[in-house]
Amino acid sequence: MSKTVKLYETAPFARTAESVVAAVDPAAPRVALAATVFYPEGGGQGADRGVLHFGAGSAAVLDVHEQDGVVWHTLDALPAGVCAGSPARCQIDWARRFDHMQQHTGEHILSGTLHRLFGAENVGFHIGGEAVRMDTSIPLSDGQLRLAEQQANEAVWADRPLRIWYPEPAELAALAYRSKKALTGPVRIVEIPGADVCACCGTHVERTGQVGMVKILTAERYKGGMRLAVVCGGRALAAFEGMRARQADIGALLSAQADKTAEAVHRVYDEYAALKFAHYGLCGQLFDALAAQAATSPEQPAVYIVPGLDPDGLHRLALRLAQAVPGLCAALTETEKGAGYCLASASADVRGLTRALNAAFGGRGGGKPGCCQGSCAGVSPGQLAEYLHAHAGDLNAPK
Numbered sequence: 001m002s003k004t005v006k007l008y009e010t011a012p013f014a015r016t017a018e019s020v021v022a023a024v025d026p027a028a029p030r031v032a033l034a035a036t037v038f039y040p041e042g043g044g045q046g047a048d049r050g051v052l053h054f055g056a057g058s059a060a061v062l063d064v065h066e067q068d069g070v071v072w073h074t075l076d077a078l079p080a081g082v083c084a085g086s087p088a089r090c091q092i093d094w095a096r097r098f099d100h101m102q103q104h105t106g107e108h109i110l111s112g113t114l115h116r117l118f119g120a121e122n123v124g125f126h127i128g129g130e131a132v133r134m135d136t137s138i139p140l141s142d143g144q145l146r147l148a149e150q151q152a153n154e155a156v157w158a159d160r161p162l163r164i165w166y167p168e169p170a171e172l173a174a175l176a177y178r179s180k181k182a183l184t185g186p187v188r189i190v191e192i193p194g195a196d197v198c199a200c201c202g203t204h205v206e207r208t209g210q211v212g213m214v215k216i217l218t219a220e221r222y223k224g225g226m227r228l229a230v231v232c233g234g235r236a237l238a239a240f241e242g243m244r245a246r247q248a249d250i251g252a253l254l255s256a257q258a259d260k261t262a263e264a265v266h267r268v269y270d271e272y273a274a275l276k277f278a279h280y281g282l283c284g285q286l287f288d289a290l291a292a293q294a295a296t297s298p299e300q301p302a303v304y305i306v307p308g309l310d311p312d313g314l315h316r317l318a319l320r321l322a323q324a325v326p327g328l329c330a331a332l333t334e335t336e337k338g339a340g341y342c343l344a345s346a347s348a349d350v351r352g353l354t355r356a357l358n359a360a361f362g363g364r365g366g367g368k369p370g371c372c373q374g375s376c377a378g379v380s381p382g383q384l385a386e387y388l389h390a391h392a393g394d395l396n397a398p399k
Ligand SMILES: [Zn+2]
Pocket: 104, 105, 108, 190, 200, 201, 202, 203, 204
């Protein structure tokens, strides 16, 4: 079977093409064409989508793959009568393709710049749904990434034309170019003057200005190098719009202007820290007062319900009560799902009563002999208090 003429290699801006069906695989269903503008998945760039119009009807192209030089188009359904020799008109999803070309070319410019400036190799590349993932061979500092991003954008603004060709073996041997793997057969070289020379099978824009912008969104250490999330062109604009909308939301929540949100967050954080400090002190005073009250009848279990306590507050109250009375002490509070508890005793082991409480109310929790903590879903703190009053006598019962 003859190889497919790859129109996307020579005319990456062609959105449509007239062609002829070369082969049909009805089981998939899929068709091969004599020539196609559909780019098959490869080199980190996803396959094109679109429509194939046959004389007999149309079919959506769901995926595209190359096998031994033949480009196969996977269809949603094969219209009746389509066979080798049928005319076929290609129409690609241009928004998707142009986005891929912007991201792909931007990746070349940034990879080439990182290589030139710092000797970083690109060891992984994938155009994802949101951002382009780029893995580098070496760690890079924030300053190095900022410098590379600046120079990559200068290359975009210079609006230089790309040169893409298959060099003769002698020329190729003399050429310094980036490549992710050892290549066999003819090598397609993509040169972005001043920015990059790389072996690549993908589709690219014609001039660097069409990339629009290169923006590194995030950078983290990954396998001895960096994993970058990068957006170019339309995706950079969408990312900026997303950030602007979030800034507006945050500004409205903080009653701050969009460019003053960081100051406002610092202010709110300081207020929060001060309130937390004051809350800690007030809780201490409340727990002291409850302990003093419990101490007036030390033979009774000290069981208190205090709204709004977190686990740490429950723990503090139970231990404070246990300093005041010798028997069962319990701190209870309402939680989102039910009730939280902390049982403590200065003289007895509370683990048996905790197990009984958990069994009675389907609760979870445990701890040390003198202090156990947990929660019960679907019950009120009042129900737990009632149970504890009724069973406080069990605490010192012989085992
Ligand atoms: Zn490329």
